Every structure is written in C-alpha cells, then in structure tokens.
Amino acid sequence: MSHLETEWIQQAIQGNEDAFAYLVELYQRPVYNLCYRMLGNAQEAEDAAQEAFWRAYQALRRYDPQRPFITWLLSIAAHYCIDQQRKRRIPLLDLDLLPEEDIPDGAPDPARVIAERDSQEQIHQLLKKLSSLDRAAIILRYWYDFSEEEIARTLSLTVSAVKSRLFRARRELAERYQIEMEKPLVGRRANETTSTV
Template sequence: MEQNQEAAWVSQALKGDEQAFAQLVERYQRPVFNLCYRMLGDEYEAEDAAQETFLRAYRGLKRYDPSRSFITWLLSIASHYCIDLIRRRRMVLIPIEALPGETLPDPALTPEAAVRLGEDQQQIQRLLATLNPIDRSAVILYYWYEYSYEEIAQSLSLTESAVKSRLHRARKALAGAWQENKTGSEKAVKRTRHESPAF
C-alpha cells in the first residue's frame, strides 16, 4: 500500500508535480536528516545537506530506477553529497577532545533526560568524527539503517569486500577512540583532584 503510494508520488513528481515530491520529502525527511547529521555532526549543516539531497533527487528523478528502493536511492545521494562536503572542507583527523559537540534537545523530554541524551549524541558524534567520510557513511548505514553489505556497497559505489573491510577498520578505530576518550577523561579527573582549588 505504502509502496504503491510512493510509486504514485514518484510518477506524479516526474510529471513536474512539486506537491507530490513534497509528500516524499515529508515521508523521508527523518532518515535523510539523520544520515546528514551523523555524517556532518552539525544541525544546521545537516539541514542544508538534507535539503540539497532532496533538491538533487528532484532534479535527477529521471535517473531513479523504480526497481530499487526510493529511500536507498535518497540515502545514496545524501551519503555522496556529505562525503564530498567533508572532502571539500579538507577536514583532517582532529583530536577527539577538540571536536565540538551538538545537542538536539527534544522538547518532550525532561531537562535531565534531554541533557543526558544530548551528551550521548555528542559522544557518538565525536566518535564518528574520528572516521574518514566513507567509513563513517558505511557505519551509519550499517548500524542506524540496518543495511546489508550489498546495500551499502550499492549506495557507496563500493564492492562488498571493501565494505566489510571498511567496517572492520571503522569498528577498530571507534573502539580505539573510545579507549582514548576514556583515558583522557580519567586523566582529567585525576588532574582536577590533585590541583589546588581556584579562588
């Protein structure tokens, strides 16, 4: 039923119906925005990248193959766009402590829960930021979207074995970054304990 509806919206959008495409934007805004946010780590940049993704999808709708899932196609566009954006920024690997964190508080949560959630998001973003853009994208598609190796390979224009090796490398890097972060925090706590109080 949902797929029929989606196919109808795609077909109407192909005829130039903006409203039909706006329905697709409404339906898939969350997964696309989440991917962009996880890739870029900044709410405003993620909004811009997600908007650009939908714009590119709308302009390139003729290239969409209806036998593939529409959301997979969208996420593929978003991944490539974010990877290009990060490369253009000439982002180098930054020490984990130096990375800024973003919080996205949910108004429905209590202040304590919102702070805790914000800290968790921040921690995850810091970890993801230690990965190179393609590895990061593979990790996001694998863990947040539960994509198979084959789907990730299709989305990122890689081979399945390349995806497996990238994920393996990314897992190791994430665990290493986690350990480093933990050691850094423990050192900071020790330093604070032994320092004289500031007056």
C-alpha cells in the same frame, strides 16, 4: 513501501511537482538527520538536505523502482555530505548520534542517564576521528540499517571494500574506546571539555 507512496513516486517521475513535494515532506526528517550526523551542524545539514532533494528531483527519471526510494534518497544525501566534508577538511562539530528510537522515555535512573550520556559522548568523539567514507559506512550501517550491498552502491565501493572498511572502522573505534576508558575519569572529562571548545 505503501501503495500510496509508490503512486506518489510514479507521479513525481512523470513531472508532478505536488507528488514530489509530498515525498519531500514524507522523507525530510530522515534525510535531514543523516545530513546532521554527517556534517554536525544544523544549518549545513538543512542546506545539504535541500540540495539532496533538489538532486533527487533532477535525477528522478534515473531512479530504479526495484530499489527502496528512501535508500536511493539517503544515498544522494550521503554522497553530497561526503563531498562537503572533503571540501572543507575541518574538524566536525559535535554530532547527535543517538538514534531516535533509543532515546529513553519517562524519568530513568539519573546514574544510568549520566553513564549513557558519557558513553554516547565518547562514541561521537571517536566517530569524528574516522575518515569521511568510514564514518559514512558506519552511520549508514548502524543508524540506518543499510545492507553492505546498499552501502557499496551508495558509496561507489565494492562489497568487499565495504566489509573491509566496516571491519577496520569498528576495530579502530573499539581500540580508541578502550584507550579512552582506561584513562582516569578526570582526564577524560578535561579532554572532552577542551575538545568541545
């Protein structure tokens, strides 16, 4: 965290709305991206991100400066998204789960692009089948590099519960992925087509 960022946080805690507006501008992309990966819908993600910032603003005085601000903010957003998922209990829409840093530049080999796209499609279809808490744990760990302790704090779980969830979710994803890969290619394509309609 930069010195300027720390200063803005302190000013925001003291009630400076301009300082908080700066923090919103600084963190709006990672907060929106998390909400989008959790909810799978651009409009819902935008609403969730706004709600997360509003909740953060209301809770600023309870923020612990020993904790990274972005981690605290993403925790608020993740909690809100999990609540939204529990309320609606409907299948998620397609998620864009490829982290920004992994998006290839230039003009890569077309065969590799198709293979990577198919693989990402399989992964995000499989992630949609996890429970909301398991999905949140996986996304926070592998897309946002949260530690197990940070995930535990975010999801109000024990560290051992997080380890158990991550282990179980990874195993479930691996098993489902293996089953999908063993299906004939034509069958997989047909399933993908029907699942996105």
